[in-house]
Amino acid sequence: MTSDNRLDLEFAYTSHDDSCKDLYSPYYYCRRPRGHDGVHAAGFGSSRLRWDHRADHPPRMLS
Template sequence: MSNDTQLDLEFAYTTYRDSCRDLYSPYYLCRRPSGHDGAHAAGFGTDRLRWEHEHGRSPHQLS
């Protein structure tokens, strides 16, 4: 999974149009680049959320 510094860089250089926007997430807000590896993520600092989605089951929040 990506650390916070790497996620901050991804978010800074990813436009909304190019972001993942995971349709199965609890918030529909994945800010990582489209086609990324690893967990979905949104938000900054202590408000950052991470979640995974596996086909056939609901998303589960990691943080």
């Protein structure tokens, strides 16, 4: 599992254009860098979500 500290750094240094954008919901998409290993993640603190890729949500649905 990816630590919260590592995710904070990834989010801080990954531009919107370079982020994964795997869709969790209309309001949450993966903020990790494109091509990352492991789970997708979005949000901060107690609102942070982590999820595995879902087959019904193709990557890069948001552009």
